[in-house]
Amino acid sequence: AGWLEGPNWWRHASSLILLSVHTRTDGYCFTMIExxxxxxxxxxxxxxGLEGSDFQCRDTPIPHQRRSIECCTERxxxxxxxxxxxxxxxTRDFVDGPIHHKALLISVTVCSLLLVLxxxxxxxxxxRQETRPRYSLGLQQADIPPGESLRDLIEQSQSSGSGSGLPLLVQRTIAKQIQMVKQIGKGRYGEVWMGKWRGExxxxxxxxxxxxxxxxxxxEIYQTVLMRHENILGFIAADIKGTGSWTQLYLITDYHENGSLYDYLKSTTLDAKSMLKLAYSSVSGLCHLHTEIFSTQGKPAIAHRDLKSKNILVKKNGTCCIADLGLAVKFISDTNEVDIPPNTRVGTKRYMPPEVLDESLNRNHFQSYIMADMYSFGLILxxxxxxxxxxxxxxxxxxxxHDLVPSDPSYEDMRELVCIKKLRPSFPNxxxxxxxxxxxxxxxxxxxxHSPASRLTALRVKxxxxxMSESQDIKL
Structure with missing residues (x-):
């Protein structure tokens, strides 16, 4: 039937080459391209050959190999x-296959990463839930006798307790009994209300x-042992109020009708005595924050990190107290550790020192935060x-x-002004x-x-x- 045996014709790049010729009288002839x-x-x-040739002519496809064979026996x-x-x-075999495997690999990787996160x-x-005080949403309350004032309760806790504030049960009871009267402020953290507890x-x-x-x-900071000071805002209670669908986080403190130092200065002019009184009381509170107290129940050193005139309140007697400790850092001297809060909030850009603006502040060195506070305090003065x-x-x-940057300056505005140009507020003649x-x-x-090491400490300023007050015959 056929006349050629073995591979004897070779076509490569459209050319055909005759290799050898051997005749056969049985079997199949074929032509194959691959x-x-x-x-x-x-x-x-x-x-x-006749044996098995029918099977070979059917040519079972081999994956990923392009080949075709045709056979004949007619003549x-x-x-x-x-x-x-x-x-x-x-295309699917050669392109989609690898892409499919790649997509599968990416999907598995992403899912694994999300699971780990x-x-x-x-x-x-x-x-975090395990380490925080148990401010439960339960209804359990303490029995506070009629006639007991907040001052009485706080003095009792100071003399008989740990020095870290009222017991949690008493705090919860006070929080549940407060009547909200009117909103007196609003900020990026929430709202401030004037409320009443038993008429106070x-x-x-x-x-x-x-x-x-x-x-x-x-x-946590307000309830630090030995934290209470006449120039730190007086803490009363904290509580979580709400149901399954809504929650309110309450922080209850002393009320000061003069409001913040910012509000007070906008509406009030000062003489030398009232100026020194505001400055001295403010730095006294800051000095207490910054100072570590060594005793059986000691107090760690604390840096504020968001000092500004809006975070200092003015009392009735014309003295100040420092408030808003949500960004404060503590120094744990036993372990030489800086306890920084896990908080996404940052300080106020207008009051940021150069080392914060240019990101050169050493975050592991507590004294860096103390000196950053002193820069901000200079602006308050x-x-x-x-x-x-x-x-x-x-x-x-x-x-x-105010005369050098917009009302809401950016980091870049302040960095250029404070770090590059090294400008500071000007003094009236x-x-x-x-x-x-x-x-x-x-x-x-x-x-x-500009250099943190050159700044005065709070104690030195105090x-x-x-x-200065003594030389002016002013009694603080």
């Missing part, structure tokens, strides 16, 4: 008229649920001194850098002819020095203000 390793078509013609040299063609390129989130949330006015800070970290941190009358002249209240204001100007300049 793709070589380089992708070029190769044509082979020949004869197959001699019949395979000269056979012209098999390569099967079409199976979810496990970590649940773990840290559990640990209190301030109630209601945090947004997104600010839970700030609420927890401020509550400037705000206070501008409102002190001398020679019948006084400037209207303004925020620091009249300060040079008033000894008290001249010394105040010198004091604030030494607080906002002593200087005390000496």
């Amino acid at each position: 793709e070589d390793d380089s992708g070029m078509p190769v044509v082979t013609s020949g004869c197959l 001699n040299e019949c395979n000269k008229d056979l012209h098999p063609t390569l099967p079409p390129l199976k 979810l496990i970590l989130f649940c773990y840290f949330r559990y640990k 006015k209190v301030a109630v800070k209601v945090f947004f649920t997104t600010e839970e970290a700030s609420w927890f941190r401020e509550t 400037w705000e206070v001194a501008r409102r002190c009358i001398s020679g019948g002249i006084v400037e209207e209240y303004q925020l620091p850098y 009249r300060w040079s002819s008033d000894e008290c204001l001249r010394q105040m100007g010198k004091l604030m300049t030494e607080c906002w020095a 002593k200087t203000l005390a000496k």
Whole structure:
């Protein structure tokens, strides 16, 4: 039937080469085309023995190999008229396969990563819940006898307790018995209300649920042992109120009708005595924060991290107390560790020192935070001194850098001003002819020095203000 045996015709790149000729009288003739390793078509013609030739002519496809075979038995040299063609390129095999595997690999990786993140989130949330005070939403309350005032309760807890505030059950009872009277303020953390407990006015800070970290941190700091001080806002209670569908985070403190130092300075002018009183009491509170107390029940050193005139309150007697401790950091001297709150909030850009703006602050060194506070305090002294009358002249209240940056400056605005240009608020000419204001100007300049190491400490400022008051015959 056939006349060629073995691979004797070779077609490569459309050329046909005769290799050898051997005749057969039985079996099948074939012509086969297949793709070589380089992708070029190769044509082979020949004869197959009778045994098994039918099976070979059916040519079972081999995966990922392009090949086609045609056979004939009609006449001699019949395979000269056979012209098999390569099967079409199976794009799916050569392209989709690897893409499919790649997509599968990416999907598995992403899912695994998400699972790990979810496990970590649940773990840290559990640990945080485990370490915080148990401010339960339960209905259990303490029995507070009629006639007991807040002052009585706090004095009792100070003399008989741990020095860290009222018992949690008493705090919860007070929180549940408070009547909200009117809203007196609003900020990025939530709202401030004036409320009443048994006729006594209190301030109630209601945090947004997104600010839970700030609420927890401020509550924790206020309840630090030996934290209570006349120039730190008096803490009364903290509680979580709500049901399954809504939650309110309450922080209850003393109420001061004069409001913040910012509000007070906008509406009030000062003489030398009232200026020194505001400055001295403010730095006394800051000094207490910054100071570590060593005793059986000691107090860690604390840095505020968000000092500004809006976070200092003015009491009835014209003295100040420091508030808003949601960003505060503690120094644990036993382990030489800086306890930084897990909080997404940042300080106020206008009051940020150069080392915070240019990100050179050493976050593992507690003294860095102390010196950052002193820069901010220097700006507060400037705000206070501008409102002190001398020679019948006084400037209207303004925020620091009011004439140099927009009302809501960006990091870049402040960085360029404070770090690159190294500018600071300017002094009115009249300060040079008033000894008290001249010394105040010198004091604030030494607080906002560019180098943190060159700034005065809170204790040094406190002593200087005390000496200034003494020289002016002013009793603080």
